[in-house]
Amino acid sequence: MMRSWVESANTEETDFPLENLPLGVFTTGEEAARIGMAIGDRVLDLRGAARAGLFDTLDAEVRKSLEASVLNALMALGRDASRELRARVQELLADAAAQRFMSGLLHLQGAVQMCMPVVVGDYTDFYASIHHATRVGRMLRPDNPLPQSYKYLPIGYHGRASSLLASGAPIRRPWGQFRRSGEVAPCFAPTEALDYELEVGFFIGRGNLPGEPVAMADAEAHLFGACLLNDWSARDIQSWEYQPLGPFLGKNFATTISPWVVTMEALEPFRVPAPVRADGEPAVLPHLAGKENGRRGGIDLQLEVWLRTAQMRRNGQAAVQLSAANLRDLYWTPLQMLVHHTSNGCNLRAGDLFATGTVSGAEDGGRGCLLEITQRGTEPLLLPNGEQRLWLEDGDEVTLRGFCAAEGQRRIGFGACIGVVRGAGVFPLMV
Amino acid sequence: MMRSWVESANTEETDFPLENLPLGVFTTGEEAARIGMAIGDRVLDLRGAARAGLFDTLDAEVRKSLEASVLNALMALGRDASRELRARVQELLADAAAQRFMSGLLHLQGAVQMCMPVVVGDYTDFYASIHHATRVGRMLRPDNPLPQSYKYLPIGYHGRASSLLASGAPIRRPWGQFRRSGEVAPCFAPTEALDYELEVGFFIGRGNLPGEPVAMADAEAHLFGACLLNDWSARDIQSWEYQPLGPFLGKNFATTISPWVVTMEALEPFRVPAPVRADGEPAVLPHLAGKENGRRGGIDLQLEVWLRTAQMRRNGQAAVQLSAANLRDLYWTPLQMLVHHTSNGCNLRAGDLFATGTVSGAEDGGRGCLLEITQRGTEPLLLPNGEQRLWLEDGDEVTLRGFCAAEGQRRIGFGACIGVVRGAGVFPLMV
Known part of the structure; x- marks a missing residue:
């Protein structure tokens, strides 16, 4: 030390x-x-x-x-x-x-x-936690929760770079179009299902040229460092809009990142083998496999979500921990995400950001968003002070924390990724 | 004149x-x-x-x-x-x-x-042609081709900004993961279903701040100008990957734009009323309606796709026209796309780009991509020189053209948006 x-x-x-x-x-x-x-x-x-x-x-x-x-x-x-x-x-x-x-x-x-530490050219978000994907999929397709391609490739999509915010920036509740349960036509109103998502983001260092995929053996050299990331989500807007082209306004109003970029050098002692696939699971295709990934594709990074409501702040009460998960439990590693991302020749540039998607654990205590915790807004989360939550309310403060810790090693922390929900305000048209 | x-x-x-x-x-x-x-x-x-x-x-x-x-x-x-x-x-x-x-x-x-005329911060793609959406939807869901939200909002998603290319840049056939018909497991190979998409892109001039939606009455002031856009697509990669988060590697390997930005001032004489909705169709929600959009939301812009194969070039034969469509036939106008995009507070910045999605007409001659023309690669397109196409082949040159023309007006052209398909080459891992 x-x-x-x-x-x-x-x-x-x-x-x-x-x-x-x-x-x-x-x-x-x-x-x-x-x-x-x-x-x-x-x-x-x-x-x-x-x-x-x-x-x-x-x-x-x-x-x-x-x-x-x-x-x-x-x-x-x-x-x-x-x-x-x-x-x-x-x-x-x-x-x-x-x-x-x-x-x-x-x-x-x-x-x-x-401040925002990086000008992010493109921001990509994956869906790499099988525990998250399974829980969410089960709500829609109980018998067949995972998409058919889930175990063959790290599913991802492009998010919005312009609305990436540094920790501490207020999160305005978005207006949007959604359909209330039991109604035929949609309404346009402030979201009634605001959520957070516990994620980790990775910044690209050296980029790759258009048309030049990165091989697994070279992937590590393109990673620069990591941050915490809260992919704020409006579930009602998202579920109304997402077919067939994926999430858009349900996500792109705000994404908060922690201000410190922890370098891959600092994470070095906490690299762990990629998850081993069970018997009967499909083998990883050759371009997504490789010795480097098998030996040290994972990262042993503990992650936490904390909530402090307006009432807790008024009463001087501390934040409450909502979940704990570990990045090593992802089904796909950051190296695999990077290799997949460039496999079609897509170019990544220095400062580009890709995130893991919600990091959830296998246990109930590891559910990385309210969608999972409240079963899509049907089972209230009871807070110690007697409050309940189905979704986030105005004044709620959400804090993500992350740290690497191991016997004989110094703690490598990420600091905090914080956002407070503000009211939606009046829509300009209606003024 | x-x-x-x-x-x-x-x-x-x-x-x-x-x-x-x-x-x-x-x-x-x-x-x-x-x-x-x-x-x-x-x-x-x-x-x-x-x-x-x-x-x-x-x-x-x-x-x-x-x-x-x-x-x-x-x-x-x-x-x-x-x-x-x-x-x-x-x-x-x-x-x-x-x-x-x-x-x-x-x-x-x-x-x-x-050269690339703009540093594009974020690139968004819509799905605004009901003729395109209906034809594509019918291949998957014959009885119910349109997504439930189609007539309520302009469906869109985020594309990749890093792989936007100026006209003339070669298009390398992407490698990717897809599942061949009749097989259970996917393969990793150069795409076997490469397609073009005829689109128009709009550049943002003055931006909006995070959390501040743009009202319809102000929307026109945020548009700067337009270009032609070819959203190259690998249909096999796309259909394997797109559930549930939308297109990703099937699209983000390359998007070509025409080099000239035609200003909104030049397009002024060709502005036309937004399409009128038929009886029985849902009314446009108030924030997406408005006098400005009704009176001049549309643009009378004629669009064409031309193909010249390697064999045609060798034999000195001219390009063949594959389709003709008009931007005024979109179900959603550019103003509506912009207002919808910012309605949740998402900030658009100067130089950001949004595209319409494939512009197709109601008639067979107006099908803006091979997916529509060949019925998903099942009905060959016969070319006058005896060649056939289900999808694009190496050496194919695709050219988009667009122009506004009206009695008593000078022709306002967009120039050409050109790309030639190159072979996939060897994947680095396998060298």
Whole structure:
């Protein structure tokens, strides 16, 4: 375990020890947004560090990428650059002699504003948790819950990049078209079935050219890092619109991501074998299989959802945990998602984002969205303070948390991914 | 009818008279890409014109936007800027005295390379032709071809922005996973059902903020212009993957757009009323209706698909026309698509693109893709030279054309949207 002269980075409970060093973009309010790294309860100004000459031993391209106000240029340089930067910062933050000239580059996390860390060109969402897909499918097709292709390919679709939001941005309840139970014609009204989805997002580092698929043996080199992602969903809008082209307005009003990008280097000690398929399950097609994926395709990442209602906040009550799941239980690994995504020649660019879909576990405690927990709005979730929820209400605050933990390893945390639901307001037409 | 001193702009057959002036981005090969306007068989260098002081009477923001190598900044300025620029160029190109100092700013279109005109943040595709939706739906559900929501909202989904290509870029036949007829397990192979789709795309000018829907009365102000769009599709990959989240790898390997953005100003004389709904059809919900849409929501734009096979090229034979349709026959108008898209608060940004989905007519001659023409690959299309097609073959060249024409009006053309199919090549894993 490494020790830093930033004392808050040496505690057991911190998300951000010297072994993590996730990247983000922050502003102090006075200056323009710039790239930083989380260390304990501080954020290190990487642009300032570069300008102070602390990265003069690094590749000039790395230093140049730190002048930007988003991570895309750094991501495009690939894993070697990321590894080089990380090693240098670890060296500096471990060296007591560096404290003297570095303390001016550290800000309290509580005193800065985190921004969208990346300009996301394209955002893709998968459906990789078989526990989620099975529970949801069972509501519609009890005898045959999984789509026919489920065990052959990681099902995915394109989401909206423009409405990706940094943690903390308010979520306005969307208006939309949906059909109330028992009615023939649809209405247009604020959604009555607002949900969250517990997901993990992966950012692309080095891209691939159009028409050039990425082989499994090369896939790892194209991953840059990960974040938490809340794929807010309006279930009534979604179920009215989704045939035959998939989710659209039921999803694209807002998607929240956690502000820190945890690098693949930090996740390294928590890589685990891909799930082994049971007897009788179809074999993975050759281009989606491979030694690399079998040996370390999975990630042992614990995930949690917490809810704090307006009433809880008023009464000073703490948030309530709604679920706990682990990323290693996905049916498809991030490497398989990436290889599948490019298998037709689709090009991924630096900063592109793909998410896992709702991460749910096998047990009832691992249901990653209200759709699963309340059985599509039919079985109320009882909260300890006596409140009930079928779906999210205005004022509800949803927080996702994630961390890697293992015997003999420092905790690698993701920080929080937070959103508070705001009222729908008046639709402009009707003003 | 206006006359220009660029004589080729005064012919009856040109796509680009003085009344059109579409915007694009070109390079001469020697210099970096820059913004231009088509006039007859020439392209006018707008950056050069601005630097030469010809736009000094225009808003400084307009001049500044012409320094960019894509149209996004100009688009963001909205319709007034576009109108101002257009009027000034019309004045210059009509004034014989301007020829002396402007001829150096004109390049032969045949001597320049057209580039992607816009950085597209998000690309959305709709399904707005009821003739297309009905024919496709009938293949799967003969008694109930249209999705339940079809007449209540313009169905749409998110496509891939990274794989948008400028006209002329080769289309590599995608590899993919699909299930051959009669087989239980899927294979992974180059697609055996490659198709084109005849579509029209619309670019957003002024955007809207997250959480702020656009009312129908304001929708027109957010449209900037239009292009032709070929949504290449691999039908076998698509039908294996699309449940329940919609098309993904069956579509996102390539989407070709025509290089010229025809402005809404040029389309103005061809605006027509939105289709009137027959008795018994559901009324349009209030937020998707409105006077503006009723009076001029449609566009009278004729569209054509042409095919030239490798054999035709070898034998010096001309392309064969496969279909003809008109944009005015869509069930939903571009204004309705835009209003629906933002109705949940989804933000559209300058340069974002939405397309109509396959534009098909009611008659057999108006089928906008091979899926319709060959009844899902079961009835061969016979070509005049004796060749047959169920789907596209390597070497096939597909060209989309579009133009507005009316008594007493100059023809407003879109130019061509071209792609040639290339072989799939070897999948990297198997090398």
